[in-house]
Amino acid sequence: MAGNRAVTYVGSGRVEVHDIDYPGLELRDGPGVNPANVGRKTPHGVILKNVATNICGSDQHMVRGRTTAPEGLVLGHEITGEVVETGPDVEFIKVGDLCSVPFNISCGRCRNCKTGKTGICLNVNPDRPGSAYGYVDMGGWVGGQAEYVMVPYADWNLLKFPDKDQAMEKILDLAMLSDIFPxxxxxxxxxxxxxxxxxxxxxxxxxxxxxxxxxxxxxxxxxxxxxxxxxxxxxxxxxxxxxxxxxxxxxxxxxxxxxxxxxxxxxxxxxxxxxxxxxxxxxxxxxxxxxxxxxxxxxxxxxxxxxxxxxxxxxxxxxxxxxxxxxxxxxxxxxxxxxxxxxxGQCPVMQYNHQLMMAILHDRVQIAKNVDATPIPLEDAPKGYADFDHGAAKKFVLDPHGLIKAAHPDLAVGA
Structure with a gap:
């Protein structure tokens, strides 16, 4: 089984890259996991090999000590990745699909999801409506600033890119679909x-x-x-x-x-x-x-x-x-x-991400250029957090497996 490395909050002003468990199709106990979610089975989920996973200003609030986030919390809710394993209940998403992950976790079954209010899903967070990966008081779903991550309700949550080669050409733009662009x-x-x-x-x-x-x-x-x-x-x-x-x-x-x-x-x-x-x-x-x-x-x-x-x-x-x-x-x-x-409130990402994907794929917008999306290796995440906290006019995109660098060898990589 593959290992897993992830960006972890270790105290006010500090993050480190740690070895963590490879994800499974079950929510395990750990920092920030709601006790009512421990042991929750996710046969409807998939395991992603992360291609791009971004540092967000919302993460910085936690890292600055401005929330009740516990030490040891794995960070990251802006995820783009390739499916490497599917649960037995996944019907339409397949191994090898390259997908964007909305930062809101939603079930697709509750009354709010059925009316497009995916930012306030009623079934994924025992504490309150709404959830997200790697975020305080959001149910404890493990964050995605990692090599691998589990995504529940995959057929519902994942936005599959229609052409992998085209997607990798525009990966820095498409990486913005998980959160900041929508x-x-x-x-x-x-x-x-x-x-x-x-x-x-x-x-x-x-x-x-x-x-x-x-x-x-x-x-x-x-x-x-x-x-x-x-x-x-x-x-x-x-x-x-x-x-x-x-x-x-x-x-x-x-x-x-x-x-x-x-x-x-x-x-x-x-x-x-x-x-x-x-x-x-x-x-x-x-x-x-x-x-x-x-x-x-x-x-x-x-x-x-x-x-x-x-x-x-x-x-x-x-x-x-x-x-x-x-x-x-x-x-x-x-x-x-x-x-x-x-x-x-939270943006209901699924209301917009398909349309914005099409705008990117058809060259109607250059969001990566406008936010200065800058890829960096996973191990450089602490420096990326520090630079961002000091006001760098960049959007740092973690490249856990070097796939962005491989697809864009001419692109400067580094914080």
């Missing part, structure tokens, strides 16, 4: 971005850049991205975005310089609960409600706010007591007075 797209769809829209996107990390890419795909007339990080703002400008440096002050004045008015039709929060204040002094201070409050100020009356940025119910590292349990000082009265619509 998540950014969902933020824009939720915000009702459409032809001719003016949209402000808070955050120029990978999800924010994916949202900006999605806004153009949806026909936006002006896409404005705000951030504190000069390198990330430069990356947004590289594919046609206007930018706002929020370290210089609140966004309204800079938006007015761009549009002639200090407001936009709609807005997307791609920052989440580790938001910082605006202005020269505020940028160094954590203010978890600052982005949401600013979006209410700059979004026109009757507009919508898409909020794919992560907010949590438990944040032991919060600077405010209320924020430790997910309570924020929102100006809800402002949003009510302006008749804003708010859309929150």
């Amino acid at each position: 998540t950014g797209y969902h933020g824009c769809v939720s915000a009702k971005v459409t032809t001719g829209s003016t949209v402000y996107i808070a955050g120029a990390g990978p999800v924010g850049l994916a949202a900006a890419t999605s806004a153009f795909l949806l026909g936006a007339a002006a896409v404005i991205v705000g951030d504190l990080n000069a390198d990330r703002l430069a990356k947004a400008r590289s594919f046609g975005c206007e930018t706002v440096d929020v370290s210089q002050g609140e966004p309204q004045d800079q938006i007015e310089q761009i549009l002639g008015i200090p407001e936009v039709d709609c807005a997307v929060d791609a920052v989440g609960f580790e938001a910082r204040g605006h202005g020269p002094d505020g940028a160094a201070v954590e203010k978890p409600a600052s982005v949401l409050n600013s979006l209410m100020e700059i979004t026109t009356a009757g507009g919508s706010l898409g909020i794919p940025g992560l907010y949590v119910t438990g944040d032991p590292g919060a600077q405010e007591e209320a924020a430790k349990v997910g309570s924020l000082s929102l100006r809800l009265g402002l949003g009510w007075a302006k008749s804003h619509a708010f859309f929150t």
